[in-house]
Amino acid sequence: MKQLIQWIVIPIIIGILCLFVSNQLSQTESVDGKVLYVYNWGEYIDPELIDQFEEEYGYKVILETFDSNEAMLAKVKNGGTHYDVAVPSEYMIEMMKEEDLLVPINYEQIPNIKHIEDEFLDLSFDRNNEYSVPYFWGTVGILYHPERTKSIDFSSWESLYDERLKNEVLLVDGPRESLGFALNLNGYSLNSKEDQQLDKAYDSLLDLTPNIRGIVGDEINTMMTQNEAKAAVVWSGMARDIMWENEALDYIVPEEGSNLWFDNFVIPKTAQNTKGAHEFINFLLDPEISAQNTEWVGYATPNEAAKALLDKEVSEDERFYPSDQMKEKLEVYENLGEAYTNKYSELYLKFKINLN
């Protein structure tokens, strides 16, 4: 009996010790218990900057990570958590706005907003940036292996249909990304709400079938790194990451046009420390801080002053900071409304079913 009690009690004691150690580890100097909860994508902020923020502002920052906009929404919407800052993408911001989950941003507390390039402000998903502040942005394009796809010119979406790419193209698993490029290919807007255009796009997508290697999620990262496919339609941020791993690859945004995406800061309604949230956002918009963060994360920054501080090699890289001419062709996803969101998903599902 004694022995059995020991068997039960010892793990509990060790467990409590672990908890204690964990608390000690996450304990940093915080003045009168000021805490800031940040909810961000995995590996989407330089940890050094968090330390720096804690030191300068006397907050204890608790960083939690999510892996999809939908997962983030589920946590924020159900309550029980009080994140002070979250970083959703544009369409999710629109949704959260509609569901009344966000607090308006007070720009008096964010003077550093002046560093953000005008073209990234006042966009369709959040007019006047009432609820969101730009963090990073990017495009959708083609990641390819120049040596193994010799003489294929990827500057058009058409190139994906090349016979030499039989069974070599990867797609990200997203209805809007896939139908989006098919729409662009046909010269339509990727926010199209015309059935005829959508049907045409669907047909184009179906034509691509022989070339499609697979429709995958984050596995693209490993697959492309290990040269398992010759080309993939991916987001620029993902492309950047993969290109760091596999230098033989190249990325291009086709000239018919493509998607422009954003990840923005928002302050959820459940936030308990809106002052700290504003300070945190303002801190990260500081040019030097933002430049350091951009180097660490590797996505494109909307911060003009920070961009000027970056290596010319990075900031003049037209693959990731497209020229103005190119930018004109890029479109931000608009909220399609329920009917068309469903239509997109349905067509995409139909395409996936017909794939086999």
Place this chain on the structure above:
Amino acid sequence: MKKFFLALIVFVLYFPILFLAFYSFNSAGNMTSFEGFTLEYYRNVLTDDRLMSIIFNTLSIALISSSIATIFGLSGALMLYLIRSKHMRSTYLSINNILIVSPDVIIGSSFLILFMYLGIQLGFMSVLLSHIAFSIPIATLMILPKLYEMNDEMINAAIDLGASKLDVLTKIVLPNIKPGLIAAFLMSLTYSLDDFAVSFFVTGNGFSVLSVEIYSMARKGITMEINAISTLIFVIVMILIAVYYMVTQRGRKEVQS
């Protein structure tokens, strides 16, 4: 032939883990070609306070929840054992089993809804409670067979000799089913360490566990830090099993001598 087959199975089982562990020492930072030996990723993991704190959180939840679940599992198993009506017993057992086979996602989301309804903040408590809850059915199932293996005559003899109910429980039943209790504890521990779906729903407010963290890290591709953590945990588990094996072996020898 038999030996070859066995070797093949062991190879298939362990190859992925060894593959991953091998590349955790790769200085090239990828899993394509081995460049040179490095401990950089281990250092990164060990010096990352946030990650270490999450590892300790995970261990703490696993240890506490499986201890408590073992106690509850024991009472559950005893109750099932004592029910005389066959019909009732199988009904209760089925209810217990349904929870084992029902998908974690459903358990997780219903916990989330329940906690919100009760006004329990997400964090240590919510994770602990849900881990205890999903471990209980498993613990019960691990303990029950040991109760049935027990020799009833011993209990009757003890009662005839004037043992109190408490004596019967502590001096006869518990020592007899000890392997079952240990198995229940270890299974719950594994379930808790392994669980993603339930934890995903109930972590929050700065409290996170390893599975959830690794999942969001993996969004940007498997970094070598993930390899390093996985290797560390694998080694720790191996050591624990070795210790467990040694303890039980020693126990057996004592009994024999």
